Amino acid sequence: MKTLLNFFIASLLVALPLAAEQGVDGKIEIGVFDSNESGEQSVVNEYRTSSGGILNIDASTSSDTATFSLVTRLLNADDQKHELRLDISRVFRLTTDYESLLHRTGHDPMTNLEAVTRTARAVYATDDDPGKEYEVEYSEFRNRAEIQSPGLSALTVAILWDAHNREGARQAYTISHCDGCHVQSRSHRLDEKTEDIGSELKLALDRVIVTGAFVSREHTQGVPALTNLYDSELQPELRTPLFEDRLQYDASEGPLPHDLMPDIDKDTYRFEVDLPDVAGFTLHGGGIFATTANTTTGLESDYSGYTVNASRRFGKWMMRWRGRMYEIENDAAWVDTNDRVGVAGPWKGFRYKDKVPIETDFIRYSGLDRSTSESAFDVSRKLGRQAGTLRFTWNYQAIDRDFYQVAVGETETTSNVLGVSWTARPAKGVRTEVRFEHGDVENPFMLIDGACSTLVSGSYPSVFVPGQPQYADVHESRVADTTASPDAWDEIYLLGSYSTTKMSITANYRQWDGENSSGDLTDWGRTSNNATVMLTWMPAESWSWYTGYAWQASELKSGACIPLLDG
Amino acid sequence: MGQDGSSRDVFHYDTDNDVLFAGINTNATEKLQLGFDIVYTNSDASLDEVGLNGESWVATHPAQIYDFSDMDTYSDLDLSRLEITASARYAFADRFWLNGYYRYADLDDDAPYLYDTTGSVDEYGLSVGRSF
Numbered sequence: 013m014k015t016l017l018n019f020f021i022a023s024l025l026v027a028l029p030l031a032a033e034q035g036v037d038g039k040i041e042i043g044v045f046d047s048n049e050s051g052e053q054s055v056v057n058e059y060r061t062s063s064g065g066i067l068n069i070d071a072s073t074s075s076d077t078a079t080f081s082l083v084t085r086l087l088n089a090d091d092q093k094h095e096l097r098l099d100i101s102r103v104f105r106l107t108t109d110y111e112s113l114l115h116r117t118g119h120d121p122m123t124n125l126e127a128v129t130r131t132a133r134a135v136y137a138t139d140d141d142p143g144k145e146y147e148v149e150y151s152e153f154r155n156r157a158e159i160q161s162p163g164l165s166a167l168t169v170a171i172l173w174d175a176h177n178r179e180g181a182r183q184a185y186t187i188s189h190c191d192g193c194h195v196q197s198r199s200h201r202l203d204e205k206t207e208d209i210g211s212e213l214k215l216a217l218d219r220v221i222v223t224g225a226f227v228s229r230e231h232t233q234g235v236p237a238l239t240n241l242y243d244s245e246l247q248p249e250l251r252t253p254l255f256e257d258r259l260q261y262d263a264s265e266g267p268l269p270h271d272l273m274p275d276i277d278k279d280t281y282r283f284e285v286d287l288p289d290v291a292g293f294t295l296h297g298g299g300i301f302a303t304t305a306n307t308t309t310g311l312e313s314d315y316s317g318y319t320v321n322a323s324r325r326f327g328k329w330m331m332r333w334r335g336r337m338y339e340i341e342n343d344a345a346w347v348d349t350n351d352r353v354g355v356a357g358p359w360k361g362f363r364y365k366d367k368v369p370i371e372t373d374f375i376r377y378s379g380l381d382r383s384t385s386e387s388a389f390d391v392s393r394k395l396g397r398q399a400g401t402l403r404f405t406w407n408y409q410a411i412d413r414d415f416y417q418v419a420v421g422e423t424e425t426t427s428n429v430l431g432v433s434w435t436a437r438p439a440k441g442v443r444t445e446v447r448f449e450h451g452d453v454e455n456p457f458m459l460i461d462g463a464c465s466t467l468v469s470g471s472y473p474s475v476f477v478p479g480q481p482q483y484a485d486v487h488e489s490r491v492a493d494t495t496a497s498p499d500a501w502d503e504i505y506l507l508g509s510y511s512t513t514k515m516s517i518t519a520n521y522r523q524w525d526g527e528n529s530s531g532d533l534t535d536w537g538r539t540s541n542n543a544t545v546m547l548t549w550m551p552a553e554s555w556s557w558y559t560g561y562a563w564q565a566s567e568l569k570s571g572a573c574i575p576l577l578d579g
Numbered sequence: 580m581g582q583d584g585s586s587r588d589v590f591h592y593d594t595d596n597d598v599l600f601a602g603i604n605t606n607a608t609e610k611l612q613l614g615f616d617i618v619y620t621n622s623d624a625s626l627d628e629v630g631l632n633g634e635s636w637v638a639t640h641p642a643q644i645y646d647f648s649d650m651d652t653y654s655d656l657d658l659s660r661l662e663i664t665a666s667a668r669y670a671f672a673d674r675f676w677l678n679g680y681y682r683y684a685d686l687d688d689d690a691p692y693l694y695d696t697t698g699s700v701d702e703y704g705l706s707v708g709r710s711f
Contacts, residue, residue: 043706
């Protein structure tokens with residue numbers, strides 16, 4: 013694809029000066045750029061390339077029957093953007109965009125992963141590719157062709173083709189357990205491709221517009237998973253394999269795949285109906301049905317959603333309402349735990365579940381399975397030319413989950429957000445806006461009993477002493493509900509600006525303050541403040557200047573626990 | 580070996596970002612345009628001191644160490660960034676011009692998290708253009 017583009021651009025370089033004689037308007041710029049880099053580049057130069065050419069083209073031409081335009085910005089193969097537009101007699105329209113960029117993702121040397129005990133390292137790391145520069149080259153090719161037949165101009169037929177690629181390498185990690193936590197990383201080549209092919213039919217009549225579309229997506233990894241031979245399981249102090257029955261894998265399982273990403277297929281159907289005037293209302297309705305298949309595991313996910321929008325003016329009042337309902341259903345997954353047999357110590361010859369009353373195989377249901385209803389209603393009134401507009405809003409959302417409880421016996425989260433805003437231009441050049449919103453959430457997203465085990469086990473000389481509490485007992489003894497979602501919040505936004513023909517000054521301030529104390533030992537809160545002020549001035553036509561300041565501050569609080577362990 | 584409940588505290592994590600920016604553009608002569616832009620950013624993040632010391636447990640199990648006195652510093656962030664861009668455009672003939680620019684960016688990482696991300700870059704470019 014890149015070779016084709018480069019050939020295309022080289023052809024343009026030759027053709028454009030000639031085309032200028034034939035009525036093409038625009039400009040072309042050619043040059044080079046280079047850089048000197050020092051130190052780590054993944055932050056200071058995260059999305060920029062080091063050197064290359066400069067080619068900027070902005071060209072357009074038109075005739076009685078056709079228009080054509082091209083905008084190109086090319087620095088090198090990993091940093092370019094092209095936009096092509098073609099319209100032939102309003103019968104055939106082509107929109108083609110190509111963009112690529114480089115993302116330097118950095119290389120973690122893992123030097124922080126070091127901890128020791130008396131006889132062995134408890135945590136340590138090995139970097140198998142220490143000199144590797146991890147980068148991802150993104151590219152996106154988007155195309156849409158429309159045909160509108162002169163004899164049937166109400167009908168538009170569109171063909172879509174989009175391709176997204178991610179090439180490069182990422183740092184892939186593994187961790188071996190028991191003989192210390194041994195973290196390893198190595199380079200994993202990236203060659204991801206996502207391709208969308210679809211079509212759209214749009215019928216625009218006087219009183220109704222109907223749209224139907226289908227898109228088929230195929231996402232492939234392009235490279236196999238890596239494999240890793242994990243360390244042998246050893247009790248770190250005694251240096252014997254006592255915990256074979258408590259781990260699903262170690263060196264005895266041989267090389268195992270890791271950094272395995274699935275291939276994905278997705279089919280999406282969409283329909284929309286627009287009714288511009290039904291008793292004064294502007295109406296829009298639609299639906300989306302999508303099936304996403306993980307072709308690596310065979311698991312599927314279904315989405316179905318419906319939307320309705322309505323708006324109408326009543327004199328100085330304006331009413332708008334948006335409603336949406338959707339459902340997500342995922343296949344359940346059977347987790348078949350690798351129950352291994354102990355090879356040493358008191359549990360030699362036994363599986364973990366032979367000694368402890370626990371079922372290690374289970375069905376994993378999706379916490380994303382849900383039915384959701386949303387409503388966004390606002391009503392506004394124009395108070396006058398200078399007095400501005402007053403707007404009241406009410407947003408409602410109810411998420412009912414199939415398999416996940418957000419409070420004891422409760423699977424539904426309900427939120428209501430009430431707001432009021434005032435926007436005005438009280439004097440020439442002056443603009444103001446004040447907005448306030450209050451949100452109230454019943455049963456916000458939360459992990460019930462997610463932290464703070466109260467287990468008091470007593471003291472045992474060995475983990476093999478019968479009858480002592482196990483990992484599951486520690487989990488069952490947790491009493492604190494954990495969350496990062498508010499049960500109530502307030503937001504205020506202020507904006508003021510003043511402008512003349514030579515200067516403008518704009519300032520705004522936003523504060524969001526939310527907290528959650530609705531669960532057991534839940535003590536979560538966040539306050540964020542943002543402010544910006546900017547001044548631009550043009551003292552004369554020959555020069556202008558600007559300056560500004562932006563500030564952001566946040567305070568986050570959250571309860572946390574550590575278990576008090578002996579051993 | 581055993582467990583004796585948990586030690587709990589409420590963590591407070593604060594972030595602060597300040598960005599100052601300014602620029603000037605001028606037509607120095609009829610044929611020469613000059614531009615200069617500067618952006619300075621300072622970002623800090625820190626965790627307040629935490630109290631996960633398990634006093635009652637340590638009092639009866641002196642062999643155990645619950646020393647988290649330095650833990651609040653592990654997630655500190657202190658980044659500052661300066662970026663300066665200067666550009667010039669000279670129209671040397673009718674419908675022809677010369678463009679040049681210089682960009683300098685410098686990032687100081689004074690509290691590395693996973694690794695030191697300090698780095699800088701000088702970038703410069705030159706191009707010639709024609710309108711038609």
